Amino acid sequence: MANLELIKATRDYIPVIQEISNDVWPKTFSDILSPEQIRYMMDMMYSTGSLIRQIEEQGHHYLLVKEGDSWLGYLSYELHYKGKPWMKIHKIYVLPTAQGKGVGRFFIEEAARIASAAGMEEISLNVNRFNKAIDFYQKVGFEIYGSEDIDIGNGFLMEDYIMNRKL
Numbered sequence: 001m002a003n004l005e006l007i008k009a010t011r012d013y014i015p016v017i018q019e020i021s022n023d024v025w026p027k028t029f030s031d032i033l034s035p036e037q038i039r040y041m042m043d044m045m046y047s048t049g050s051l052i053r054q055i056e057e058q059g060h061h062y063l064l065v066k067e068g069d070s071w072l073g074y075l076s077y078e079l080h081y082k083g084k085p086w087m088k089i090h091k092i093y094v095l096p097t098a099q100g101k102g103v104g105r106f107f108i109e110e111a112a113r114i115a116s117a118a119g120m121e122e123i124s125l126n127v128n129r130f131n132k133a134i135d136f137y138q139k140v141g142f143e144i145y146g147s148e149d150i151d152i153g154n155g156f157l158m159e160d161y162i163m164n165r166k167l
Contacts (some may be wrong), residue, residue, distance in 0.1 A: 009062035087115035089125040
């Protein structure tokens with residue numbers, strides 16, 4: 001993709017993050033999670049209040065990518081995750097229409113640049129164990145580090161691999 005523009009998102013961009021997630025999430029997870037769990041997780045992670053807390057209280061940084069007038073995706077990260085010299089990628093989503101065009105790789109390389117500049121030694125992320133994106137993460141240098149089941153309430157679990165990439 002030729003003319004990608006990277007934007008550091010503030011709370012002013014919350015509607016853009018929500019618009020992208022509303023498009024990406026149902027398509028990404030419809031074969032993995034129940035409609036009820038998708039709705040529950042969308043509200044838990046993407047309500048306006050939750051996004052404000054992430055940005056203003058929890059140290060999450062959001063990056064958005066657009067090409068021309070079209071938003072293509074977002075990534076959120078946290079430096080010094082749990083006191084370690086790690087960057088944690090909390091979210092990385094690319095619109096289905098932009099997948100396979102280098103946007104995800106662009107995000108990962110930008111995250112690696114930011115992490116290296118901040119003195120981080122690794123980048124870590126969680127991915128659902130049944131998500132096709134695992135192959136992409138392995139292609140861009142991540143390895144499966146472990147797995148965990150996270151009780152997110154309401155009887156729902158996140159069944160994830162933890163994937164890390166050394167810098």
